[in-house]
Amino acid sequence: MKVVWRTAAAVEYFGRSEAAAVCMQVSAVEIEQEVRLCTSSTVQRRGGKRGRFEMMAADEPQQAFTHDDDFHDIVNDKDTLRRATERFLVNMIDELTLGIIFDTHRKYKTRAFDLDGDGSPCNDIGNDTSVDIFGQHNMKKTQECECPNCDRAVVAARFAPHLEACLGMGRSRSRNASRRIANNNSNNNNKDRDSNMYSELPSDDEFDDSGDKRRKKKHRNGNKKGKGTPKKLISETEPIETTTVDIEGDEDGDVSLKDFLQDNSNHSSPVDVSAPATPNSNKSKKDKNKNKKNKRDRTSPSTSLE
Amino acid sequence: MKMTQEDKIAYHLDTNNALDRVTELVHTRLVDCGWRDQVRLACRKAISDSGDRIPSVDELINNITGNARGMVPDSVKKELLHELEKILVNVDKVAH
Numbered sequence: 001m002k003v004v005w006r007t008a009a010a011v012e013y014f015g016r017s018e019a020a021a022v023c024m025q026v027s028a029v030e031i032e033q034e035v036r037l038c039t040s041s042t043v044q045r046r047g048g049k050r051g052r053f054e055m056m057a058a059d060e061p062q063q064a065f066t067h068d069d070d071f072h073d074i075v076n077d078k079d080t081l082r083r084a085t086e087r088f089l090v091n092m093i094d095e096l097t098l099g100i101i102f103d104t105h106r107k108y109k110t111r112a113f114d115l116d117g118d119g120s121p122c123n124d125i126g127n128d129t130s131v132d133i134f135g136q137h138n139m140k141k142t143q144e145c146e147c148p149n150c151d152r153a154v155v156a157a158r159f160a161p162h163l164e165a166c167l168g169m170g171r172s173r174s175r176n177a178s179r180r181i182a183n184n185n186s187n188n189n190n191k192d193r194d195s196n197m198y199s200e201l202p203s204d205d206e207f208d209d210s211g212d213k214r215r216k217k218k219h220r221n222g223n224k225k226g227k228g229t230p231k232k233l234i235s236e237t238e239p240i241e242t243t244t245v246d247i248e249g250d251e252d253g254d255v256s257l258k259d260f261l262q263d264n265s266n267h268s269s270p271v272d273v274s275a276p277a278t279p280n281s282n283k284s285k286k287d288k289n290k291n292k293k294n295k296r297d298r299t300s301p302s303t304s305l306e
Numbered sequence: 307m308k309m310t311q312e313d314k315i316a317y318h319l320d321t322n323n324a325l326d327r328v329t330e331l332v333h334t335r336l337v338d339c340g341w342r343d344q345v346r347l348a349c350r351k352a353i354s355d356s357g358d359r360i361p362s363v364d365e366l367i368n369n370i371t372g373n374a375r376g377m378v379p380d381s382v383k384k385e386l387l388h389e390l391e392k393i394l395v396n397v398d399k400v401a402h
Binding site: 068070071072074075080081082083084085086087088089090091092093094096097098100101102104105108109 | 310311312314315316318328329332333336342345346349350353360363366367370371374375378383386387390391394395398401
Protein backbone atom coordinates (compact mmCIF):
# COMPACT_ATOMS: atom_id res chain seq x y z
CA MET A 1 0.00 0.00 0.00
CA LYS A 2 2.79 2.42 0.84
CA VAL A 3 4.35 1.83 -2.54
CA VAL A 4 1.09 2.76 -4.22
CA TRP A 5 0.56 6.07 -2.48
CA ARG A 6 4.15 7.07 -2.82
CA THR A 7 4.11 6.33 -6.50
CA ALA A 8 0.95 8.35 -6.90
CA ALA A 9 2.48 11.18 -4.95
CA ALA A 10 5.51 11.14 -7.19
CA VAL A 11 3.33 11.28 -10.27
CA GLU A 12 1.38 14.16 -8.81
CA TYR A 13 4.46 16.09 -7.85
CA PHE A 14 6.70 15.55 -10.80
CA GLY A 15 4.37 14.71 -13.59
CA ARG A 16 4.44 11.40 -15.37
CA SER A 17 7.72 11.60 -17.28
CA GLU A 18 9.63 13.23 -14.50
CA ALA A 19 8.35 10.75 -12.00
CA ALA A 20 9.71 8.04 -14.23
CA ALA A 21 13.08 9.77 -14.33
CA VAL A 22 13.11 10.09 -10.58
CA CYS A 23 12.17 6.48 -10.15
CA MET A 24 14.99 5.35 -12.40
CA GLN A 25 14.20 2.49 -14.73
CA VAL A 26 10.54 2.53 -13.90
CA SER A 27 8.53 2.95 -17.04
CA ALA A 28 5.74 5.46 -17.32
CA VAL A 29 3.34 2.66 -18.15
CA GLU A 30 4.02 0.95 -14.89
CA ILE A 31 3.43 4.16 -13.02
CA GLU A 32 0.12 4.70 -14.81
CA GLN A 33 -0.91 1.19 -13.91
CA GLU A 34 -0.02 1.87 -10.33
CA VAL A 35 -2.00 5.08 -10.37
CA ARG A 36 -5.07 3.31 -11.81
CA LEU A 37 -4.80 0.73 -9.09
CA CYS A 38 -4.46 3.51 -6.64
CA THR A 39 -7.53 5.39 -7.83
CA SER A 40 -9.65 2.30 -8.22
CA SER A 41 -9.17 1.27 -4.65
CA THR A 42 -9.86 3.70 -1.86
CA VAL A 43 -6.33 4.50 -0.89
CA GLN A 44 -5.83 7.45 1.32
CA ARG A 45 -3.15 9.78 0.12
CA ARG A 46 -1.18 10.99 3.00
CA GLY A 47 0.35 14.37 3.34
CA GLY A 48 1.05 16.71 0.54
CA LYS A 49 3.67 16.39 -2.03
CA ARG A 50 6.36 13.95 -1.27
CA GLY A 51 9.43 14.61 -3.30
CA ARG A 52 11.09 11.26 -3.20
CA PHE A 53 10.12 8.02 -4.81
CA GLU A 54 11.33 5.45 -2.38
CA MET A 55 10.16 2.20 -3.79
CA MET A 56 12.75 0.08 -2.14
CA ALA A 57 12.50 1.69 1.24
CA ALA A 58 8.71 1.80 1.17
CA ASP A 59 8.28 -1.89 0.54
CA GLU A 60 11.04 -2.97 2.83
CA PRO A 61 9.76 -6.08 4.50
CA GLN A 62 8.49 -7.86 1.40
CA GLN A 63 11.05 -6.82 -1.18
CA ALA A 64 13.99 -7.12 1.14
CA PHE A 65 13.04 -10.70 1.68
CA THR A 66 12.91 -11.37 -2.02
CA HIS A 67 16.17 -9.57 -2.56
CA ASP A 68 17.83 -11.68 0.06
CA ASP A 69 16.65 -14.79 -1.66
CA ASP A 70 17.81 -13.53 -5.01
CA PHE A 71 21.15 -12.62 -3.59
CA HIS A 72 21.44 -15.98 -1.95
CA ASP A 73 20.67 -17.65 -5.25
CA ILE A 74 23.30 -15.56 -6.99
CA VAL A 75 25.96 -16.40 -4.45
CA ASN A 76 25.21 -20.08 -4.42
CA ASP A 77 25.57 -20.47 -8.17
CA LYS A 78 29.21 -20.03 -9.11
CA ASP A 79 28.72 -19.08 -12.73
CA THR A 80 26.04 -16.57 -11.87
CA LEU A 81 28.20 -15.16 -9.12
CA ARG A 82 31.17 -14.81 -11.45
CA ARG A 83 29.19 -13.07 -14.14
CA ALA A 84 27.40 -10.79 -11.73
CA THR A 85 30.65 -9.88 -9.98
CA GLU A 86 32.28 -9.12 -13.31
CA ARG A 87 29.47 -6.82 -14.35
CA PHE A 88 29.55 -5.16 -10.96
CA LEU A 89 33.30 -4.56 -11.32
CA VAL A 90 32.87 -3.17 -14.83
CA ASN A 91 30.22 -0.76 -13.55
CA MET A 92 32.58 0.36 -10.85
CA ILE A 93 35.41 0.89 -13.35
CA ASP A 94 33.06 2.90 -15.55
CA GLU A 95 32.13 5.10 -12.61
CA LEU A 96 35.78 5.77 -11.84
CA THR A 97 36.45 6.52 -15.51
CA LEU A 98 33.60 9.01 -15.57
CA GLY A 99 35.02 10.66 -12.50
CA ILE A 100 38.43 11.05 -14.15
CA ILE A 101 36.89 12.37 -17.37
CA PHE A 102 34.75 14.93 -15.54
CA ASP A 103 37.71 16.04 -13.45
CA THR A 104 40.06 16.43 -16.44
CA HIS A 105 37.44 18.14 -18.56
CA ARG A 106 36.62 20.59 -15.79
CA LYS A 107 40.26 21.47 -15.29
CA TYR A 108 40.83 22.19 -18.93
CA LYS A 109 37.60 24.11 -19.31
CA THR A 110 38.10 26.32 -16.31
CA ARG A 111 41.81 27.05 -16.71
CA ALA A 112 42.47 26.49 -20.39
CA PHE A 113 45.88 24.91 -19.84
CA ASP A 114 48.56 24.75 -22.42
CA LEU A 115 48.77 21.16 -23.55
CA ASP A 116 52.23 21.25 -25.10
CA GLY A 117 54.44 18.51 -23.78
CA ASP A 118 53.61 15.85 -21.32
CA GLY A 119 53.67 18.09 -18.29
CA SER A 120 50.43 18.42 -16.38
CA PRO A 121 49.04 21.87 -15.58
CA CYS A 122 50.38 21.66 -12.10
CA ASN A 123 53.87 20.85 -13.32
CA ASP A 124 54.22 23.73 -15.74
CA ILE A 125 56.19 25.63 -13.15
CA GLY A 126 58.83 22.95 -13.35
CA ASN A 127 62.29 24.26 -13.76
CA ASP A 128 61.48 27.92 -13.67
CA THR A 129 63.52 29.26 -10.81
CA SER A 130 61.88 32.65 -10.63
CA VAL A 131 58.53 31.11 -9.69
CA ASP A 132 57.86 29.20 -6.52
CA ILE A 133 55.67 26.12 -6.06
CA PHE A 134 52.54 28.22 -5.79
CA GLY A 135 53.24 29.94 -9.04
CA GLN A 136 54.09 33.24 -7.43
CA HIS A 137 57.02 35.26 -8.60
CA ASN A 138 59.70 36.22 -6.19
CA MET A 139 58.97 39.92 -5.91
CA LYS A 140 61.73 40.66 -3.48
CA LYS A 141 64.80 40.36 -5.64
CA THR A 142 67.82 39.94 -3.44
CA GLN A 143 70.44 42.43 -4.40
CA GLU A 144 73.92 41.45 -3.59
CA CYS A 145 76.78 43.74 -2.82
CA GLU A 146 80.47 43.04 -2.91
CA CYS A 147 82.27 43.70 0.33
CA PRO A 148 85.27 45.95 -0.33
CA ASN A 149 87.18 44.30 2.48
CA CYS A 150 86.78 40.59 1.94
CA ASP A 151 85.42 40.70 -1.62
CA ARG A 152 82.49 38.49 -0.77
CA ALA A 153 79.04 38.74 -2.28
CA VAL A 154 76.78 39.77 0.56
CA VAL A 155 73.01 40.21 0.51
CA ALA A 156 72.07 43.87 0.69
CA ALA A 157 70.00 43.43 3.82
CA ARG A 158 72.97 41.96 5.63
CA PHE A 159 75.60 44.24 4.16
CA ALA A 160 75.80 46.67 7.04
CA PRO A 161 76.15 44.02 9.75
CA HIS A 162 78.67 42.17 7.63
CA LEU A 163 80.68 45.31 7.14
CA GLU A 164 80.56 46.01 10.83
CA ALA A 165 81.97 42.62 11.63
CA CYS A 166 84.37 42.59 8.73
CA LEU A 167 85.90 45.93 9.59
CA GLY A 168 86.04 45.21 13.27
CA MET A 169 83.49 47.77 14.37
CA GLY A 170 81.29 45.26 16.06
CA ARG A 171 81.70 43.01 19.05
CA SER A 172 83.89 40.08 20.02
CA ARG A 173 84.03 38.57 16.58
CA SER A 174 85.32 41.85 15.30
CA ARG A 175 88.40 41.42 17.43
CA ASN A 176 89.37 38.48 15.33
CA ALA A 177 88.67 40.54 12.30
CA SER A 178 90.74 43.41 13.54
CA ARG A 179 93.57 41.08 14.40
CA ARG A 180 93.36 39.58 10.98
CA ILE A 181 93.28 42.97 9.41
CA ALA A 182 96.19 44.13 11.47
CA ASN A 183 98.21 41.07 10.56
CA ASN A 184 97.37 41.50 6.93
CA ASN A 185 98.37 45.08 7.00
CA SER A 186 101.62 44.40 8.76
CA ASN A 187 102.46 41.71 6.23
CA ASN A 188 101.48 43.82 3.27
CA ASN A 189 102.71 47.26 4.10
CA ASN A 190 105.44 46.90 6.78
CA LYS A 191 104.36 50.21 8.17
CA ASP A 192 103.59 51.31 11.68
CA ARG A 193 100.25 50.39 12.94
CA ASP A 194 99.67 53.93 14.01
CA SER A 195 99.72 55.11 10.49
CA ASN A 196 97.24 52.47 9.52
CA MET A 197 93.58 53.41 9.28
CA TYR A 198 92.71 50.49 11.46
CA SER A 199 94.96 51.64 14.24
CA GLU A 200 92.08 53.48 15.73
CA LEU A 201 90.62 50.17 16.65
CA PRO A 202 91.49 48.94 20.09
CA SER A 203 94.14 46.28 20.30
CA ASP A 204 93.80 43.28 22.45
CA ASP A 205 96.24 44.57 25.00
CA GLU A 206 94.43 47.77 25.64
CA PHE A 207 91.11 48.49 27.14
CA ASP A 208 88.36 47.53 24.84
CA ASP A 209 86.41 50.41 23.39
CA SER A 210 83.50 48.13 22.86
CA GLY A 211 83.75 47.50 26.54
CA ASP A 212 83.42 51.22 27.06
CA LYS A 213 80.42 51.21 24.87
CA ARG A 214 79.10 48.34 26.83
CA ARG A 215 79.78 50.13 30.03
CA LYS A 216 77.92 53.12 28.71
CA LYS A 217 75.09 50.84 27.70
CA LYS A 218 75.16 49.32 31.12
CA HIS A 219 75.21 52.75 32.60
CA ARG A 220 72.20 53.68 30.55
CA ASN A 221 70.50 50.48 31.49
CA GLY A 222 71.51 51.07 35.07
CA ASN A 223 69.90 54.48 34.98
CA LYS A 224 66.72 53.05 33.63
CA LYS A 225 66.68 50.42 36.28
CA GLY A 226 67.84 52.84 38.90
CA LYS A 227 64.68 54.88 38.87
CA GLY A 228 63.06 52.33 41.05
CA THR A 229 66.09 51.05 42.92
CA PRO A 230 68.73 53.61 43.63
CA LYS A 231 70.85 51.17 45.60
CA LYS A 232 71.40 49.05 42.58
CA LEU A 233 72.47 52.04 40.59
CA ILE A 234 75.25 52.78 43.03
CA SER A 235 76.47 49.23 43.08
CA GLU A 236 76.43 49.00 39.33
CA THR A 237 78.35 52.16 38.82
CA GLU A 238 81.16 51.08 41.10
CA PRO A 239 82.53 48.23 39.01
CA ILE A 240 82.23 50.32 35.90
CA GLU A 241 84.68 52.82 37.26
CA THR A 242 87.21 50.39 38.55
CA THR A 243 87.30 47.22 36.52
CA THR A 244 88.47 46.81 33.02
CA VAL A 245 87.90 43.15 32.47
CA ASP A 246 85.83 42.16 29.47
CA ILE A 247 83.60 39.19 30.13
CA GLU A 248 82.85 38.29 26.54
CA GLY A 249 86.36 37.95 25.31
CA ASP A 250 87.57 35.13 27.43
CA GLU A 251 90.81 34.53 25.67
CA ASP A 252 91.61 38.14 25.34
CA GLY A 253 90.51 38.81 28.87
CA ASP A 254 93.11 36.49 30.15
CA VAL A 255 95.82 38.33 28.36
CA SER A 256 94.60 41.78 29.29
CA LEU A 257 94.08 40.87 32.91
CA LYS A 258 97.48 39.33 33.13
CA ASP A 259 99.06 42.37 31.64
CA PHE A 260 97.02 44.56 33.88
CA LEU A 261 98.06 42.66 36.95
CA GLN A 262 101.65 42.70 35.84
CA ASP A 263 101.55 46.41 35.43
CA ASN A 264 100.02 46.92 38.80
CA SER A 265 102.14 44.49 40.71
CA ASN A 266 105.49 45.11 39.00
CA HIS A 267 106.87 42.24 40.97
CA SER A 268 106.68 39.33 38.64
CA SER A 269 108.30 38.80 35.32
CA PRO A 270 106.41 37.52 32.32
CA VAL A 271 108.13 34.18 32.72
CA ASP A 272 106.76 33.80 36.20
CA VAL A 273 103.32 34.73 35.08
CA SER A 274 103.30 32.13 32.37
CA ALA A 275 104.47 29.36 34.70
CA PRO A 276 101.50 27.66 36.23
CA ALA A 277 103.18 26.65 39.47
CA THR A 278 104.23 30.05 40.69
CA PRO A 279 102.25 31.55 43.54
CA ASN A 280 101.93 34.90 41.86
CA SER A 281 100.32 33.38 38.86
CA ASN A 282 98.00 31.45 41.08
CA LYS A 283 97.17 34.62 42.90
CA SER A 284 96.51 36.40 39.68
CA LYS A 285 94.32 33.61 38.51
CA LYS A 286 92.43 33.65 41.76
CA ASP A 287 92.05 37.38 41.53
CA LYS A 288 90.93 37.07 38.02
CA ASN A 289 88.37 34.48 38.97
CA LYS A 290 87.23 36.58 41.89
CA ASN A 291 86.91 39.60 39.72
CA LYS A 292 84.99 37.69 37.18
CA LYS A 293 82.68 36.24 39.79
CA ASN A 294 82.17 39.59 41.40
CA LYS A 295 81.45 41.14 38.11
CA ARG A 296 78.99 38.49 37.25
CA ASP A 297 77.30 38.84 40.59
CA ARG A 298 77.09 42.57 40.35
CA THR A 299 75.87 42.71 36.80
CA SER A 300 73.31 39.96 37.14
CA PRO A 301 69.85 41.46 37.45
CA SER A 302 68.66 39.01 40.01
CA THR A 303 71.12 39.97 42.73
CA SER A 304 69.94 41.85 45.75
CA LEU A 305 72.05 44.11 47.82
CA GLU A 306 70.30 43.62 51.04
CA MET B 307 11.28 -2.10 -10.43
CA LYS B 308 13.44 -4.83 -11.79
CA MET B 309 16.92 -4.90 -10.45
CA THR B 310 19.75 -6.45 -12.32
CA GLN B 311 22.04 -8.87 -10.57
CA GLU B 312 24.78 -6.34 -10.20
CA ASP B 313 22.28 -3.90 -8.72
CA LYS B 314 21.28 -6.54 -6.20
CA ILE B 315 24.90 -7.08 -5.34
CA ALA B 316 25.35 -3.35 -4.84
CA TYR B 317 22.20 -3.18 -2.74
CA HIS B 318 23.27 -6.00 -0.46
CA LEU B 319 26.75 -4.62 -0.03
CA ASP B 320 25.26 -1.26 0.84
CA THR B 321 22.86 -2.63 3.41
CA ASN B 322 25.69 -4.57 5.05
CA ASN B 323 28.00 -1.54 5.10
CA ALA B 324 30.48 -3.22 2.77
CA LEU B 325 30.05 -1.09 -0.31
CA ASP B 326 32.43 1.61 0.87
CA ARG B 327 35.08 -0.97 1.65
CA VAL B 328 34.70 -2.61 -1.75
CA THR B 329 34.82 0.74 -3.55
CA GLU B 330 37.95 1.75 -1.67
CA LEU B 331 39.58 -1.61 -2.43
CA VAL B 332 38.92 -1.33 -6.14
CA HIS B 333 40.03 2.29 -6.23
CA THR B 334 43.28 1.56 -4.42
CA ARG B 335 44.16 -1.36 -6.66
CA LEU B 336 43.52 0.63 -9.80
CA VAL B 337 45.60 3.54 -8.60
CA ASP B 338 48.47 1.28 -7.57
CA CYS B 339 48.62 -0.47 -10.93
CA GLY B 340 48.73 2.91 -12.73
CA TRP B 341 45.40 2.57 -14.45
CA ARG B 342 44.13 5.92 -13.26
CA ASP B 343 47.18 7.74 -14.61
CA GLN B 344 46.81 5.98 -17.94
CA VAL B 345 43.19 7.04 -18.23
CA ARG B 346 44.11 10.59 -17.30
CA LEU B 347 46.79 10.67 -19.98
CA ALA B 348 44.31 9.31 -22.49
CA CYS B 349 41.91 12.12 -21.58
CA ARG B 350 44.62 14.76 -22.03
CA LYS B 351 45.64 13.24 -25.31
CA ALA B 352 42.06 13.25 -26.54
CA ILE B 353 41.73 16.91 -25.58
CA SER B 354 45.05 17.91 -27.14
CA ASP B 355 44.28 16.02 -30.37
CA SER B 356 41.07 17.97 -30.77
CA GLY B 357 43.08 21.17 -31.22
CA ASP B 358 41.82 24.48 -29.95
CA ARG B 359 38.31 23.26 -29.33
CA ILE B 360 37.93 21.33 -26.09
CA PRO B 361 35.67 18.30 -26.72
CA SER B 362 32.48 17.87 -24.75
CA VAL B 363 32.10 15.43 -21.90
CA ASP B 364 29.95 13.11 -23.98
CA GLU B 365 32.57 12.90 -26.70
CA LEU B 366 35.24 12.12 -24.15
CA ILE B 367 33.08 9.46 -22.55
CA ASN B 368 32.41 7.80 -25.89
CA ASN B 369 36.11 7.84 -26.77
CA ILE B 370 37.66 6.84 -23.50
CA THR B 371 35.27 4.61 -21.58
CA GLY B 372 35.66 1.65 -23.89
CA ASN B 373 39.45 1.89 -23.86
CA ALA B 374 39.53 2.38 -20.10
CA ARG B 375 37.99 -1.02 -19.50
CA GLY B 376 40.72 -2.69 -21.49
CA MET B 377 43.47 -0.75 -19.73
CA VAL B 378 42.93 -2.64 -16.49
CA PRO B 379 45.64 -5.31 -16.19
CA ASP B 380 44.34 -8.88 -16.23
CA SER B 381 46.08 -9.80 -13.00
CA VAL B 382 44.49 -6.90 -11.15
CA LYS B 383 41.10 -7.74 -12.61
CA LYS B 384 41.34 -11.39 -11.57
CA GLU B 385 42.48 -10.44 -8.10
CA LEU B 386 39.61 -8.01 -7.68
CA LEU B 387 37.04 -10.50 -8.92
CA HIS B 388 38.35 -13.12 -6.51
CA GLU B 389 38.21 -10.76 -3.57
CA LEU B 390 34.74 -9.52 -4.48
CA GLU B 391 33.42 -13.07 -4.61
CA LYS B 392 34.88 -13.72 -1.18
CA ILE B 393 33.23 -10.63 0.24
CA LEU B 394 29.86 -11.51 -1.28
CA VAL B 395 29.97 -15.02 0.15
CA ASN B 396 30.77 -13.57 3.58
CA VAL B 397 27.94 -11.06 3.29
CA ASP B 398 25.56 -13.84 2.35
CA LYS B 399 26.71 -15.93 5.33
CA VAL B 400 26.17 -12.99 7.68
CA ALA B 401 22.73 -12.27 6.22
CA HIS B 402 21.58 -15.84 6.61
